[in-house]
Each structure stands twice: as C-alpha cells, then as structure tokens.
Amino acid sequence: MIHPSLPRSIQLTAALIVTLASSSHAAEKLDVVKGKIFNVQPNQKCFELLTETVIDPKTDEGKSRHTIYWNDETEFTKVVRHQNFKQIKGRVLVEFHGLNEKWADAIQAGKPFRHRSLNILPPSNKKPLGMSKDRSKLVARFTADPNSPRNRDGVVEFDGKSIKASLPGPSGAVDVHSPATAKDLSSGFWETTIHGQRSDGKFLASNMEIYPKTDPRDNDDPTLPRVLVVGDSISMNYHQATKEQLNGIANYYRVVGNAGPSDRGVTWMELWLGDYKQKGLHWDLIQFNHGLHDLKQLYNEETKTYGKYQIDIKAYQANLEKEIAILRKTGATLMWCSTTPVPNSSIGRWDNVTMGRRKDEDLAFNKAALEVISKHPDILINDLNQSVRDAAKSSEHFTNWNKGTDVHFWHAPQQKIVGAAVANAIKKALKKGSSK
Incomplete structure (x- = not known):
C-alpha cells in the first residue's frame, strides 16, 4: 500500500511502478516512454532502449533494457532544443x-x-x-x-x-522538430520518446522523437579513467569544483539532475550508468550516495513533532544493497560517500506536504549505511560527512552554515573546500583501483 501522507511525487512514482508491474508484460509497456538508444541493428531494424527500471513486485526484479523494432512505416522526428x-x-x-x-x-x-x-x-x-x-x-x-x-x-x-x-x-524551451530517418539512429548519440504497441511478441514503434546528445567519447581523454558520481544536490554543489581539481587526472561525470532518495537510485541506476559495455563508455570508479532525502521526516505542524522518514532505515539499507548489486555489473571500483551533515533542524514543504530534517539525523543514516558497506570490504569509503564537520569547525566560510538550517553549500569557498575533499578521495581511490 502507498502511504497517503507521502509527497505526491513519491506516491505517483510508486503508483506508476505498481501499475506497470501488475500485468504479465509489465516491463514491456513502452508507449510514450523516454530512454536512451544503444546498439542499433539496421539489418534487424531494432535497437536497445535503456529506460528507468520497472520493478515487478512479485519477483522484486527490475527491467530497464528493452528491444524496440521499427518498420518502413515508422516515422522519425528529430527534436533539437534551444532557449x-x-x-x-x-x-x-x-x-x-x-x-x-x-x-x-x-x-x-x-x-x-x-x-x-x-x-x-x-x-x-x-x-x-x-x-x-x-x-x-x-x-x-x-x-x-x-x-x-x-x-x-x-x-x-x-x-x-x-x-x-x-x-x-x-x-524557455524552443523545440525544433524536423524529419529524420532510421539511418540517423546509427550515426549519433540519441535519447528518444517512442510511441507504438506490441505486435507478434515485439514492441513496434509507430513514431519516434529523437533528441541528439553529445557522445561523451568526443570530449573524453581516452588515456584517463572515467569517474561517475551518483548523488543528490550536494554533489551538484561541489561538481564544478571537483571537476576542475580532477582536470588531467580523470574524465569526471555526475548523473544528470538530482539522484534523490535511495529508491530513486534503484529505479534509475541502470539509466544513469548508460551502456557501460560499449567501448569508451565504461566506468573505472563510481562514487555513490543517498541519504539527505531518505532522512526527511513528516512533520506535524500542530504537535510540532517529526514522524515517519521518507525512506525508513531498513528500506534504506535494502535499497543500498540493490544498488550495489547493480553497480557491481559495471566492474568499476565502487566508493560509498557518507551523507553530509544536517547543521540544524529544518521544516519545509515538499509537494504540499510538510516535512523536515532533524539536526544530526545524518549520523543515524550514515551508521545504517556503514552496516551495509561493511559487508562489502572491497567498497571504498569517502567520509565526506567528517570532512565537512572538520571544515565547519576550522573554516570561517562555514560560520553562517553552522548557524543555519540549509544543508547545501551555495558559496564558492564552501564548494571549493568540499570539492577538494571529494577530489582527494577520488584520487586515492583511482590509485588503489590501478594497483589491483
């Protein structure tokens, strides 16, 4: 049952997963689904579509890769966005x-x-x-x-x-639509929204909107390792600072957008990882974290008390185990990043639901995460929580942060300090990985 007090976006996501998984062809309900195109086979008129993972509640298994077919009647439209x-x-x-x-x-x-x-x-x-x-x-x-x-x-x-x-x-979003053909699929790096239906046991696309994307291999230095960071808005805060400090050391990436809570990580991880089996799209090191969204709690404004977590600790631990299983498929060195501190308790509105974060609740979730990570001794640890706590004690740039309720690092000096901590952890991890 989906708890009615959870934020609307969470209820809708859960409802979507349950609805899609309720039929025998749950993972194949692909009409108006968006994903990434890989492994185009022109002779067979098909390609592999990588999408958000749909979980079957009966088997607790998920599917994110699907084979899509086209025929001579399929219409292709190229969409390029301008601002x-x-x-x-x-x-x-x-x-x-x-x-x-x-x-x-x-x-x-x-x-x-x-x-x-x-x-x-x-x-x-x-x-x-x-x-x-x-x-x-x-x-x-x-x-x-x-x-x-x-x-x-x-x-x-x-x-x-x-x-x-x-x-x-x-x-602003100005989407320019122009005719395309099936040949275009083989000559670019694409995302797509497909429209179609199942026919003779196959999903046949009637029309497809295809969106050109930059092939990361065009910008990568092939002599350097590829690093992926999976994280929430904190990783967005330190992203640029970390990337600059790893210039010439690694091809550094983070997932697009906010990785959010751990259940989102389970359903989106395959899509974030991309087609890592393709040459040049592999990952040498993956740092991953969830926590600041999981630890948010419902807040009763009348009694001024905190209630259920967005993701309770047992579910949080189970999600981390599922993520680790997915991440291991890549063959990359894995590094857990501890959740950064909650400096003081806060209350806010998320999807018209009052929720909050309690001061130091990060410690409880980091303890729970460590119980999981300790079962996997090969997974490295970047204790970013401790790095931030040390900086908060010693640096004047964290004076206001210490007094406030915002968990983020909006100011450049803060981002530089946190980014350096992440960059240093990545450098050490790459050295360990290369010595395997």
Whole structure:
C-alpha cells in the first residue's frame, strides 16, 4: 500500500511502478516512454532502449533494457532544443502547448502573451491552425524578432491579428522538430520518446522523437579513467569544483539532475550508468550516495513533532544493497560517500506536504549505511560527512552554515573546500583501483 501522507511525487512514482508491474508484460509497456538508444541493428531494424527500471513486485526484479523494432512505416522526428529564437529564421509553424487560462484569454483578445515552451513544427506538419477546444494548445504561424532583447520575442498570427509572443527567460524551451530517418539512429548519440504497441511478441514503434546528445567519447581523454558520481544536490554543489581539481587526472561525470532518495537510485541506476559495455563508455570508479532525502521526516505542524522518514532505515539499507548489486555489473571500483551533515533542524514543504530534517539525523543514516558497506570490504569509503564537520569547525566560510538550517553549500569557498575533499578521495581511490 502507498502511504497517503507521502509527497505526491513519491506516491505517483510508486503508483506508476505498481501499475506497470501488475500485468504479465509489465516491463514491456513502452508507449510514450523516454530512454536512451544503444546498439542499433539496421539489418534487424531494432535497437536497445535503456529506460528507468520497472520493478515487478512479485519477483522484486527490475527491467530497464528493452528491444524496440521499427518498420518502413515508422516515422522519425528529430527534436533539437534551444532557449531562444536566435536559430529561427523566417515564417514558421509553431505549437504552443500547456497554455494556461490567462494566456489563452490574452491570445484570443489579441494581446501580448508569454509562454515557456513551444514546438517549431516541420513544414510538412498537418496539424490544423488555431486553438484547441480546451485552449491548452495553439498552432499558428510565427516570425521571430531578430532585434528583440536576447532573441526572446516574436509575432504570432492568430485570427487575423499579429500578437507579440515572448519567452519568460533563460528557462524557455524552443523545440525544433524536423524529419529524420532510421539511418540517423546509427550515426549519433540519441535519447528518444517512442510511441507504438506490441505486435507478434515485439514492441513496434509507430513514431519516434529523437533528441541528439553529445557522445561523451568526443570530449573524453581516452588515456584517463572515467569517474561517475551518483548523488543528490550536494554533489551538484561541489561538481564544478571537483571537476576542475580532477582536470588531467580523470574524465569526471555526475548523473544528470538530482539522484534523490535511495529508491530513486534503484529505479534509475541502470539509466544513469548508460551502456557501460560499449567501448569508451565504461566506468573505472563510481562514487555513490543517498541519504539527505531518505532522512526527511513528516512533520506535524500542530504537535510540532517529526514522524515517519521518507525512506525508513531498513528500506534504506535494502535499497543500498540493490544498488550495489547493480553497480557491481559495471566492474568499476565502487566508493560509498557518507551523507553530509544536517547543521540544524529544518521544516519545509515538499509537494504540499510538510516535512523536515532533524539536526544530526545524518549520523543515524550514515551508521545504517556503514552496516551495509561493511559487508562489502572491497567498497571504498569517502567520509565526506567528517570532512565537512572538520571544515565547519576550522573554516570561517562555514560560520553562517553552522548557524543555519540549509544543508547545501551555495558559496564558492564552501564548494571549493568540499570539492577538494571529494577530489582527494577520488584520487586515492583511482590509485588503489590501478594497483589491483
């Protein structure tokens, strides 16, 4: 049963996993699923799709790799994202999607409006011009204004009117759609959203949106080891500082986004690892951590008391064991990174649920993690918790951090200190790994 007091995003994730796993073809429900494309086989017209892992509750086993087929009728669309209209030339066909009531009213009144995301459609697109019945979408002709500040403005033609349309800022998403072919799959590094259905025991894609990604091998120094960091926003804080200090020593990467709680690690780890069996996409060292999300607790504002953890300690330990089993498949040297301190108790809202972190609760979760890691003597340990506690006692840069409730390291001097601790641990781990 999914606990009703958990944050909505957690409930939805759990519900999705349960729903997908409830049928005999749980892991093959792939319509409108996004993932990475690997191992393209043009002659067999198929490829391997790497997705978020779906867990079957009956077997407690997960599946993240799927074989996808295409045929001569499959449609391929290349999608390239921009943050402004600089690359948009001439009069084009656009689709604004996800319009709210305010901007829909403005458009119908012929007044200027702002919207965060839109698609630039190919000339061959057959979508009818106009606004959808629910007013959430608008398909219209559009001309970008090359003289607008930061290339964020243009003019939409609607109902005989010319209406100014603007992106709200650097977070704008302008997705340019253009025709592609199956041949493109073999000549690039792609993510995809697939649409299709099972046919004769195979999943056949009817259409695919493919998104070009940079092949990391184009930027890597092939003479250096490849390092991956799996972590939450703390690892995002120290990422750049660590990367700079490992320049010329390692090809340093961290997972895209926030690795969050340990249950997310179990379901997303395969996707984060990528196709590590391919030459040049292997991992020599993987540092992993979860904790600051797991230890968050429900908070009763009336009684001012803390309740259940987001992930209780036993489940946390079980998740770490599952992660270790997945990570071992890579053959990489593994290093556990202890969870950094909670300087003082805090309360906040996550998905409209009041939760908080208690001061020093990190110690309880690090103790639990160490019980797991101690069963695997080959796994190295980066005690970042102790490194931060030492820095908090000795460095003036942590004075305000010590007094506050924010677990993050937002200031460059803090990031440099924490980043150095991680970089030093990685250097030592690489030396041990090379001496195996």
